[in-house]
Amino acid sequence: FTTNPSLMKAAGIKDYKKFAKAVLNIIRIKPVSFEIFADNTKDIEAQAQKIKTWAPNVFVKIPIINTKNKLNTELIGKLNKQGVKINVTAVFTTKQTKNLLKKIGNKTDLILSIFAGRIADSGVDPEIEIKKHLNLCKKFKNVKILWASVREPYNYLQAKQLGCHIITIPPSV
Numbered sequence: 001f002t003t004n005p006s007l008m009k010a011a012g013i014k015d016y017k018k019f020a021k022a023v024l025n026i027i028r029i030k031p032v033s034f035e036i037f038a039d040n041t042k043d044i045e046a047q048a049q050k051i052k053t054w055a056p057n058v059f060v061k062i063p064i065i066n067t068k069n070k071l072n073t074e075l076i077g078k079l080n081k082q083g084v085k086i087n088v089t090a091v092f093t094t095k096q097t098k099n100l101l102k103k104i105g106n107k108t109d110l111i112l113s114i115f116a117g118r119i120a121d122s123g124v125d126p127e128i129e130i131k132k133h134l135n136l137c138k139k140f141k142n143v144k145i146l147w148a149s150v151r152e153p154y155n156y157l158q159a160k161q162l163g164c165h166i167i168t169i170p171p172s173v
Helices: 005-010 016-026 041-054 073-081 094-101 116-121 126-137 154-162
Strands: 032-035 058-063 086-091 110-115 143-148
Touching: 016 032, 016 041, 032 086, 041 058, 041 073, 058 073, 073 086, 073 094, 086 094, 094 126, 110 116, 110 126, 116 126, 116 143, 116 154, 126 143, 126 154, 143 154
Parallel strands: 032 058, 058 086, 086 110, 110 143
Antiparallel strands: none
């Protein structure tokens, strides 16, 4: 299960922590990702430290880049090495993944959410791109690849055939 600020707003969620706790009462073992709302390093770090305490299966969802087009990889690496489980979201390029892998440790779980649907929207074959990310991450047993931005049911079969570890499918699909 994963969510983000725009989905929360669309669903009318006003109390993020209360919503998160309700979800965590239902989902107790599988990974659950809750995204930060901040856009600067200091506030992202503070929110990540709070969110990680909500349950052992919580992953803090942090975008690979902020709204100012600045990579969050330094902070993600720091938090990962401190034991914070992270879902790195909105990943598009292998350059982003390469940069991130230089910063993280090899013990704490990390989910790499590759936005396959948006990659396909740009006219690029998402299967080719996902394969590249999977190959880059082979040495990192703590890194799982997530097929994100699902557009159609067939994406499930594509993700499965490629060996993606996780796929998030919206209710509309």
